[in-house]
Amino acid sequence: MMKYLWHDERLTYDGTQLSSLFAYRNFSIQGNSIIGFQGPCHVSIEEMVDLADVKQNAHIYSLKMVHFIVEVFEMDLVKTVYIQRILVSLVKEILEKLSVQGVVRRGDDLYIADKKLSVSIATLSPVSTMIHFGINVSSEDTPVPTLGLNDLNIDAVVFGEMLLKEFSDEVESVNMARCKVRGVL
C-alpha cells in the first residue's frame, strides 16, 4: 500500500526534506507514502545527493514547484529507481489527460520541446529508499530553459492530487499483479 497526502501549506524544498520518515515526522503517515506540496525549490550543493549534479556544479532552483516525496521501506535502490521512472511516466500521462501534448520523458526527466519540466532523484536512507520529484509551476528565473504548470494552464493542486491518487493506484496494481500468476518452467 502506498499512502498519500496533499499538504496544503507552502514548503520550500531545500533537500533536507529528502530524509527518512519525512511523512511520519511531519504528517504522522506511517509506512510507504507519497506526500505532495507546493513551494520554492532551492537545493544547495551541500544538500545535493546526485553526484552527477555535484560534479557539474548544477544548480537546482525554481521559484515554485509541486514537490512529491516518496518513501519506500525497502533497501533495494534499483527497484526504487524503477518506481521513480513509473512515477515520471504517470506525470506525463496525467498531463496528457489534462490535454497537454508533446511531453517527452528521458529517464527521470520530462520535457516539452526541449524545455525542462521537472527534476528528480532517488536514493537510500539508513532505513528506507526515497524519491524526490518536482515539477515547475513557474518557469521564471530557472537555470536552464523550463516550462511550468502555469505555462500549460494546469492547476497545481488538481495536478498534484491526481498524481497522488494515480501513483498510489499504480503501486497497488503492481503489488496485485505479483500475486495472480503461477510460475513457469
Place this chain on the structure above:
Amino acid sequence: MMKYLWHDERLTYDGTQLSSLFAYRNFSIQGNSIIGFQGPCHVSIEEMVDLADVKQNAHIYSLKMVHFIVEVFEMDLVKTVYIQRILVSLVKEILEKLSVQGVVRRGDDLYIADKKLSVSIATLSPVSTMIHFGINVSSEDTPVPTLGLNDLNIDAVVFGEMLLKEFSDEVESVNMARCKVRGVL
C-alpha cells in the same frame, strides 16, 4: 546490462516461449535479455500463467503480433512487474515518436480509444523472472475489439527494433541512476 535481439523468422507464441533460458536455448544469448519476433499468438488455457485470465476463461488470440520475451536473472517478481510497466510505457512513447496519438496505458495494457493494442504478463521461473509483451500487428478476429500496428501504419520491424534498443537503454540508465547518489539521513 540487457542484451537484445530481433529474431527475423516467424514464431507462434503459444505460451511455451515464456520459459526460463528462452534466449539462451534458442539464440545463445546469456544473461538478462529481451528478444523480439513476429508471429501469431494463441495461448491455450493450460499454458496461461495469469490466473485472472484463467478464472475468466479469457482467450488470448491474435493473427499476428510483435512479441517480446524478457528474462531477468533475479527472483524479485515485484521488481520485474515494475520493469514490465516501464516496458509498456516505452511502447507508448515509441508509438508517439512514430506519430501515433492517443495511446493510453492502464497497468500493463495499452489502448487507443478503448481498443486494446497489447497483452502482457510477468512471472517467475525456477531460475529467473520473465515478461511476455505482445502488441497486435493485425486486429482481425481478436476476441475483444483491438487495434494493430497495421491499422496505425507502423512497420512491425521498425517498431520492434526501436523498442529493443530503447528498453535496453532504459535498463542501463536505471542501473546507472542507482550508482551516482550518496545516501541521505
Place this chain on the structure above:
Amino acid sequence: MMKYLWHDERLTYDGTQLSSLFAYRNFSIQGNSIIGFQGPCHVSIEEMVDLADVKQNAHIYSLKMVHFIVEVFEMDLVKTVYIQRILVSLVKEILEKLSVQGVVRRGDDLYIADKKLSVSIATLSPVSTMIHFGINVSSEDTPVPTLGLNDLNIDAVVFGEMLLKEFSDEVESVNMARCKVRGVL
C-alpha cells in the same frame, strides 16, 4: 496487509491445499492472505512437505480440525517460519483469552499437558511462501494423544475468526513497527 477470510463450508485438508494462490483460485483473495475453514485432516505421505515427518513415516490425521492457510508473496522462507511462530503464539494467546490455561508452545507445536493440539508446516511455492496450521476440534482417533477445541469447550468458529483478525492485525503492526524508527550507528 494480510487479508483474511473465514470459509464456512467443510473442506478436507489433504495437503493439496498448500499450493500457491489457494486463496486466489478459490476465494478470489489476491495478495498476502490467511484463510480459515473446518474439516478433516488427512495427509498422505506423498503430499507431506515436512521431510522430518516423511522420514519418521508420521501419519497426519484428525477427524476434524480448524485449518488456516497463509500465503506470503515473498521468497524468504526463514522470515515465513518466523511468521509461522508468531501465528502459533497468537493461537496460544487467543486460547488464553478464551480462558484455556496451560497451553505450551514448542517451536510450531502447541500442547496442553503433553497432549498435542496442533500441526503446522511452512514451505516455498514457485511464487510465494505458505503456511498450514491446523488445530484439532475433535481429539478422537488421532495417531498421538491429542486435545481438541471440543475438549476445551471452545467454539471453532469463534476461535477461527478471532485468529484471523488478530493475525492480520499482528502482521500490520509488524509492518508499521518497521516504519517508525531512525537508524543507529
Place this chain on the structure above:
Amino acid sequence: MMKYLWHDERLTYDGTQLSSLFAYRNFSIQGNSIIGFQGPCHVSIEEMVDLADVKQNAHIYSLKMVHFIVEVFEMDLVKTVYIQRILVSLVKEILEKLSVQGVVRRGDDLYIADKKLSVSIATLSPVSTMIHFGINVSSEDTPVPTLGLNDLNIDAVVFGEMLLKEFSDEVESVNMARCKVRGVL
C-alpha cells in the same frame, strides 16, 4: 546460530548500547548474538530511535531492568521485527514457566493487568539490525504504572539466563525448520 552471553556487571542502558557490534566491541562475541545484563534504563530524547516515542515525548526510565541487546547481521528490518515479537513471546512463556500468570503481549509490549512490564525497539544499523528489550526489575518511579520481576518474585539472573538460552534455541529451531521441507506447487 545465535550466540549468547550473560554479562554479570551492572550497565546503564542509555540508548548508546543499541549500536552495531555492541557484543563484539565489548565482549568479543562475533556474529548474531544476544547479550543480557542488568542496570538502570534512562534514554534521553536524543538517543531514542522510536519516533513514535519522540513524537509523544515519552520518557523511557526505570531504576533497574534486565536488558537484552540482539544483533542480526542481515538488513531486513521486517524480519528482525518478527524476531523481536518471538523474543517477547518467549519472555511471556518463560514467566509462565516461572509460575507467573496473566501476562499479556500486545505487539512488542508485555503487561499484567495493564501494568507495563517491558520496553522494546528494533532498528537498522549501517551493518546489521538490532533489538533492545528491557524488562523491569524494579517498578519504582516509572513514568507509567509498571510491574517488575521483583514484584513477581522472579530472580533477574535466573530469568535472564533462561531467556538467553531459549531465544538462542528458538532461532536455531527456526533455521532448521527452514531446511527440512520440499517445495509445493
Place this chain on the structure above:
Amino acid sequence: MMKYLWHDERLTYDGTQLSSLFAYRNFSIQGNSIIGFQGPCHVSIEEMVDLADVKQNAHIYSLKMVHFIVEVFEMDLVKTVYIQRILVSLVKEILEKLSVQGVVRRGDDLYIADKKLSVSIATLSPVSTMIHFGINVSSEDTPVPTLGLNDLNIDAVVFGEMLLKEFSDEVESVNMARCKVRGVL
C-alpha cells in the same frame, strides 16, 4: 555454519543427487552442508542442468571421482556461484598442500597442463541453491584428456576429508568477516 560429512560407501553420481535436501534425506544432515563421497560419474543429457553442456551435447563421464554436494539454504544463485569458485580455489590450494604443482583454475574448472581435473555446476532448487563438484580419481576413458588423483598419487579420502574441513572453515571465516566491520561513508 556449513556442516560436513564424508560418506564412505560408493555412490554413482548421475545428476539425481543434485536435488534439494540430498544431505537431509540420506544422511539426516539438516542445514547448509557439504557431503563428500566416491563413485563413478555418469550424467545423461536429461539430467544435465548446465545448458551450455546440453547445447554442445557434452558427455560427463568418469570411471571414478570424488564428489561433493553442497546445499545452501538461500535463493541467491550469484552468491552460490561465488561460493562454488571459492570451493574450486580451495581444491587447488589443498592439492598444493599435498605437493601437487601446476594446478590452474579457469572459472569453475581445474587443469594441470591442459588436462582437466574436475567438473562442477551450481543451480537453484525450489528451496535452496546447490553445487556439485567432482574431481577425477581415475583418468581412464574420459571424453576429454583428464588427470585424476591416482595420477597425482593423492589418496582420495585424505583429499576429500581435507576439503570438507577447509571448505567448512572458509564459509565460517566468511560469515565472521561479515560481522566485524563498521560501515563507511
Place this chain on the structure above:
Amino acid sequence: MMKYLWHDERLTYDGTQLSSLFAYRNFSIQGNSIIGFQGPCHVSIEEMVDLADVKQNAHIYSLKMVHFIVEVFEMDLVKTVYIQRILVSLVKEILEKLSVQGVVRRGDDLYIADKKLSVSIATLSPVSTMIHFGINVSSEDTPVPTLGLNDLNIDAVVFGEMLLKEFSDEVESVNMARCKVRGVL
C-alpha cells in the same frame, strides 16, 4: 559488469578512499568497479573499519603498495566477502602466472613462508559494499614481517593491470554462470 581502471598517479591510501562512489567521484566511473593505483598505506586507528584490528591496536602501514578499491552496488556484505576472497585467490593465481611459487592464502590474507604480502577489508557504505585490497610493493618498515612485489621481481603496474582485467573477467564469468542452468528438484 565490473569496470576497471588503472590510475597512474601516486595516491596514499589512508582509509578515506574506502568510501562510496570513490570511482565515480574521482574517475567518473559509474557502476560496479575496481580501481588500481600505487602509493603508501597509512591507516590511522580512527579510519580503520576492521574492529578486529582496532581491538588489537594493529597498525596498518606500508611504504608502498598496489591498492585496489572495489565497489559493488548491492547491500549483501556476505556476498561481497566472497567476492573479496575470489579477488585474493586471483592475486595468488596471477603471482603464480608470474612465476612466484609458494603463495599461501589464509582467508583474505596472502603469505609466502609466513611473510605477509597483503592487507584487505570489506564493508558496507550507505549505498554499496566496498573492498580494499593492498599488496606490498616495498617490504621495508612494515609492522610485521612482509614481502613485497619488489622482493619478488614483479612489476607493480604489470601485476596491477593483470589483476584488474582478470577480476573483471571473473565477475563476468560468475554472472554468466548464473544464467545458463535449469533448476533442479
